[in-house]
Amino acid sequence: MIQLKEYTIPFVGLKQGLHQFEYQIDNTFFEHFEYDEFNSSAVKVDMEFNKKTTLLELQFKATGTVNVNCDLTNEPFDLPIKNEFFLVVKFGDEYNDENEELLIIPHGEYEVNVQQYIYELIVLAIPSKRVHPGVENGTLQSDILKKLEELSPKEKTNVNNNEETDPRWDKLKNLLNDKQ
Known part of the structure; x- marks a missing residue:
């Protein structure tokens, strides 16, 4: 997987404190992951990046819609999604991402790439069974x-x-x- 530049944050030049980042996600983002479950997507990801002396705190919030096919009727519909994720980045001897809420990067690193976390944030917001709202309320013909x-x-x-x-x-x- 190619790391996209716009999702790499060079934190070495940032002052300590809170920083805001905003990403508009569409289907071109998912093409890099070879994920083609969405007909279209329009998701806004807000990220609060809090730089502290010994660690980094990242709070992701995703809201928007993805157009998917209904599992029952195969009719396309816009599915609203909303999801949050909190990540702590610490510094250590070697890279370690075994814990899903803690990322350890080597002491010499000066940037962090967040594209994988944004991808998982959006994909995990999709329910396992996608049912058209018209099926649930009986209005879909x-x-x-x-x-x-x-x-x-x-x-x-x-x-x-x-x-x-x-x-x-x-x-x-x-x-x-x-x-x-």
């Missing part, structure tokens, strides 16, 4: 929804002794009865 309704299992039939059975299992039950 789609051929796929009509077909799903048509193919859904019908009500169970009643047998003589008032047991409810599914007609698909009757043939299998006959196989068991024939063996005896």
